[in-house]
Amino acid sequence: MSRFFTYQLNLLLLAVSFFTRLPVPQGIDYSPQKLRQAGRHFALIGWLLAGILSGFYLLVTPYIGTAPSICLLVILSLLLTGALHEDGLADTCDGFWGGHTQARKLSIMKDSQIGTYATCALITMLLTKTVLLCALAINGHLILALFIAYPLSRGLAISHTQHLGYARTDAHDSKSQSLASPMQPRVLLWLFACSSAGLLWLPFTDALMILLACLSLRYVLKRWFRAHIGGYTGDCLGFAQQVQELLIYILLLATVHDAYALTLLGPISL
Numbered sequence: 699m700s701r702f703f704t705y706q707l708n709l710l711l712l713a714v715s716f717f718t719r720l721p722v723p724q725g726i727d728y729s730p731q732k733l734r735q736a737g738r739h740f741a742l743i744g745w746l747l748a749g750i751l752s753g754f755y756l757l758v759t760p761y762i763g764t765a766p767s768i769c770l771l772v773i774l775s776l777l778l779t780g781a782l783h784e785d786g787l788a789d790t791c792d793g794f795w796g797g798h799t800q801a802r803k804l805s806i807m808k809d810s811q812i813g814t815y816a817t818c819a820l821i822t823m824l825l826t827k828t829v830l831l832c833a834l835a836i837n838g839h840l841i842l843a844l845f846i847a848y849p850l851s852r853g854l855a856i857s858h859t860q861h862l863g864y865a866r867t868d869a870h871d872s873k874s875q876s877l878a879s880p881m882q883p884r885v886l887l888w889l890f891a892c893s894s895a896g897l898l899w900l901p902f903t904d905a906l907m908i909l910l911a912c913l914s915l916r917y918v919l920k921r922w923f924r925a926h927i928g929g930y931t932g933d934c935l936g937f938a939q940q941v942q943e944l945l946i947y948i949l950l951l952a953t954v955h956d957a958y959a960l961t962l963l964g965p966i967s968l
Contacts, residue, residue: 712736717743717852719780738885740856741892744849747778751848752841759835768831768840772824783855786936787823788816793933794926803926804866807933823940830947843950846896846908851942853893854916855935860886861920865929904953908946915945 708727713736715722751771759767776784793807795815806813834840860880881889897905919938923930 706739708732709736710739710742713739713743714746717782718747718778720746720778735885737856737859738881738889739892741849741853741889744847744852745845745892747775748844748848750778751775752844755835755840764835765832768828768835771831772828783936783939784820784823786933787940788812788820789933790937791815791819800865800927804931807931823944826944827947830944830951833951834947837951839950842896842899843947846899846950847943847946849896850893850912850946851939853889854912854942855939857886857889857916858920858923858930858935858938862923863929865923865927865931865934900953907953908949911949912942912945915942 709732711722711726712728712733714720715726716733716736717740751774754774755767755771758770762770789807789809792809792813792815793803793805796813797803797806831840831843834843894909897909900908916938919934919941923934927934
């Protein structure tokens with residue numbers, strides 16, 4: 699049992715080192731196979747980031763107010779992840795809308811230069827996210843939203859490896875190729891549990907509506923990725939995470955009741 703937990707802790711630290719810029723202890727046992735297995739803990743990374751961002755928000759808000767705190771929170775989120783998912787969003791938009799063939803789209807997505815589609819997508823995404831988070835904070839829902847959206851959006855994103863093949867033929871040149879493997883049923887169950895646990899804080903009908911909406915978006919994205927490039931890349935997973943996160947914020951604004959959230963979280967001075 700001790701060896702099992704040690705092994706899982708090593709996988710979790712590998713996930714932290716891959717998906718964030720947080721420091722991890724030296725001497726982690728790395729291999730492409732272990733990194734592939736570390737994808738099962740992607741949702742736990744969401745919980746970790748949500749905890750850090752929630753603590754930051756509670757710490758700084760009494761001194762500078764809601765809107766400035768949300769702006770700094772968004773910046774901190776970018777720093778914690780190295781803008782990994784935003785980079786995927788940008789590359790996907792450039793490739794899918796800038797190329798006319800599958801090969802050209804993949805080539806554009808691999809290019810480090812940023813184009814018009816990527817620029818517009820990043821500006822729109824960051825602006826919308828900031829506005830939504832401000833609205834959630836004013837209504838007392840921000841912390842709840844972070845602990846739901848961060849794990850769930852990441853679990854849904856990594857789940858695309860289950861039903862889509864890796865699109866690149868030069869997979870050995872991509873660090874995301876290490877994640878390109880379907881998961882066993884028990885691993886999928888663990889991923890689902892970690893991803894959706896935050897929904898337990900919501901009324902059943904609200905939680906079910908959000909889950910069904912996110913699964914519907916996942917289905918649409920799966921077909922969209924397949925139509926454009928015949929599968930997925932790491933950039934597609936970043937795109938999926940970002941749009942799922944936005945969808946969850948929008949749905950929470952539409953469904954979560956003020957009285958319920960304030961009762962759950964207690965009085966928070968904004």
